[in-house]
Amino acid sequence: MTGAGAAAVRHYDRAIDELLHFRVEVDAEANAALAESPDFAMGNVLAAYLGLLTTEAEDARTARARFGAFRRRIDETSLLPRERAHVSAVQALLDGDFLTCGARLADITVAHPRDALALAAGHQVDFFTGDARMLRDRIGGALTAWHDDDRHFGHVLGMYAFGLEEAGHYDRSEEVGLRAVELNPRDVWGIHAVVHTYEMQGRFGDGVRYLDARTPDWSTGTFFNVHNWWHYCLYALESGDVARALAVYDAVLAGGRSCMELLDAAALLWRLHLEGSDQHERWRALAEAWPPRVAEPFYAFNDVHAVMSYVGAGRIGDAEKLIAGREAYVLEPRPGVTNRDMTLRVGLPVCRALVAFGRGDHAGVVDLLYPIRHRVNEFGGSHAQRDVVQRTLLESALRGGRREVARVLVSERIGVRPCSPYNWLKQAALADALGDRAAAATARLRAGELAGGRSPENAIVGPPE
Structure with a gap:
């Protein structure tokens, strides 16, 4: 706590608690700590992480200027080793090097497994x-240093549950996530981990019931309100309830302003777009919110969802302009800048595929997405978020007559999630294309049974009720 007075330490402690709860008050507490002690090392480190991990270019610029001024003011040799390690991790992030930042935070965790900030910041870097x-392992490797009666043990379990889910350990993820929420009912990241687990298992009914039972705990007062509502909408779409999903969209997602909230909105509307429901007015409003957020290259995952929005709104020219800017960006040498590699290897192919889909060039979509389908994780996000890319590939394979590719993709999906109505509807569409009416009827019947009697095909494809 070099450079901190007692009041600054109290604000910092509260800020860490707010951070682990994803509550908006974290910014106020972090700023209050620095108002009390401007050269408080860990206070400046925390403020920098908060600015850099929003994926907002403007926040990053502010963090870069503020942290640079802090480093120029102090004698870094006066800092303790762990403080210097955090400063080094922040600097890597400021330089655009997510991977080095993550590695330096992992080194801190080896030496200090109970450093909650190192765990939380590293966890977000791994997500991005x-x-x-x-x-999974960043948190799992620290877990035995924590104890049941630690104030933030539940939050550590919540992070671990999400890592387990993303690594495919669904039974264990559910168990750990439920325990995290039992310890702290307002742990929105723990709730989010359980929700992801149900999504990956195709247990959309369990997911809706879980969220309904805990609505006051996750729906207000945190940075994650909109995102968890997005998960709610995914469950509604899986069951064929488009009206419910759009009602939530209009009430919550349509008002989003941060990149994270805008990309959730785009990802939901694109799922409808893939099924023939264009939602032009909603797309138009969403597309208008993106330009200032992607005026400069910062995070390829955001770029993809901006292009999604432009294509959905019929603004192909804006999508192509963004792509041209990113093509120029990747031509410049940027050693260690993680986003450049993300953009080159995944972001640009996906953006080009979205434009191709908008133009009806389904062969082009397949040619762009099929070779990268097993490494789209490289530009961040979760399995649930990246599934919109896989669905785009599948839809173009079906529409473009690439039946062998479509068969492989549908077979993979049903093998992993046999209780997904969407997967069976795509099996039906493939059977129709192959002229097998009996198989198509059987697949549609299975989809209807899984959706609880609702006709998911009609509900998803048709206009909002």
């Missing part, structure tokens, strides 16, 4: 880089 193994 799509590293499922580290999402």
